Amino acid sequence: MxxxxxxxxxxxxxxxxxxxxxxxxxxxxxxxKEFAQQLETVELQVCSSMEYPLSFxxxxxxxxxxxxxxxxxxxxxxxxxxxxxxxxxxxSMRSMFFAGSRLVLFSKNVQHRExxxxxxxxVLLHLESKEFSFVWKENDLTVRAQVEKPMxxxxxxxxxKKQIAFNFVHQNVQNRIVSREQVMQSSLLKNVYKNYMGVGxxxxxxxxxxxxxxxxxxxxxxxxLQTHAKFGFTGxxxxxxxxxxxxxxxxx
Numbered sequence: 001m002x003x004x005x006x007x008x009x010x011x012x013x014x015x016x017x018x019x020x021x022x023x024x025x026x027x028x029x030x031x032x033k034e035f036a037q038q039l040e041t042v043e044l045q046v047c048s049s050m051e052y053p054l055s056f057x058x059x060x061x062x063x064x065x066x067x068x069x070x071x072x073x074x075x076x077x078x079x080x081x082x083x084x085x086x087x088x089x090x091x092s093m094r095s096m097f098f099a100g101s102r103l104v105l106f107s108k109n110v111q112h113r114e115x116x117x118x119x120x121x122x123v124l125l126h127l128e129s130k131e132f133s134f135v136w137k138e139n140d141l142t143v144r145a146q147v148e149k150p151m152x153x154x155x156x157x158x159x160x161k162k163q164i165a166f167n168f169v170h171q172n173v174q175n176r177i178v179s180r181e182q183v184m185q186s187s188l189l190k191n192v193y194k195n196y197m198g199v200g201x202x203x204x205x206x207x208x209x210x211x212x213x214x215x216x217x218x219x220x221x222x223x224x225l226q227t228h229a230k231f232g233f234t235g236x237x238x239x240x241x242x243x244x245x246x247x248x249x250x251x252x
Contacts, residue, residue: 002249004231005098008059011230015057017223022053024091024117028110032118033155039120045079047151047162048124050104059231060095060106060221061243063168066214075216077107077123078165084121085109091117095221096143096168098250103127103143105166122154125164134251139172141218141247170244171215177237179211209236218243 001009008014032046048054063075065086073088084107085092091110096103109121125147132145146165153160206212208222220228220243225236233239 002246004059004246004249007231008224009057011227013227013230014059014223017226018057021223022055025108025122026053028091028117028119029122029154031113031116032122035113035118036155045082045084045121045123046119046154047079047122047160048154049149049151050124050126052124052152052154054124056097056099056104058097058099058104059224059246060093060097061218061246062093062095062221063166063170064094064213064217064219066216067212068219074107075168076166077105078163079121079123080163084123093221096218099126101129103129103132103145105145105164123164125149125151134247136251139174139244141170141244141251143168143247168218169216170218170247173213173215173217173241176214176217177211177240178214180206209240211237211240213240218247 029046065072065075068088070088072086074086074092074094076086077084077094084094087109089110092108094105094107096105098104103126105123105125105127107121107123108119110117111120112118127145127147131147131149132143134144135142144167146163148161148163150159151162152158209219209225213219217240220236220239224231225239228234228236228239231239233242
């Protein structure tokens, strides 16, 4: 077991975060069932290839876009040829983790309706080693998959074949991480962010981590960042700079 996985299992705080997430997701699925007749596209993308609810303790890493601005926060994922949402929202994520030799994709897009949260997309997909590929180039990593798998529709209970495709990229973050202060002082970065709800109002990853990353990257899920000390890191940035250690341990 890699050090990330071992420490995740031992962290009570991280475990509690995952359990609470599970409860919230079950409530969102129930709300989604109620709204599904009004939102025909919802049923298409609420699916799992694994038994759900799923109990897991693995660390999760998100595939994020460069800058991770609110309306372009996640890297692309396609389900049945349609792009899942890429916007930032509470409860949303586009994460990967390893369960043995399997790669697991856990992607959720959350919206609000009538004061309740529901899913416009929910994909829990396990991939055997032969179903995904990866390419290392020094400190760059690409993880990709294009599969058709039977998946359970969590709204109807029916098993349906779904086409899932992604090409997630982590570029070397060295010298590509800029602080919130640098964002506020840089006219270039302020121009990037002001186009997305305005600087100082909502800067997504800058608000969460305290910095921005100017290249597409894999980021520790916020639950990991909030418990970084339990994983032996001095802060969020320290944890981010060691993300590839996790992938090297599992893809060696």
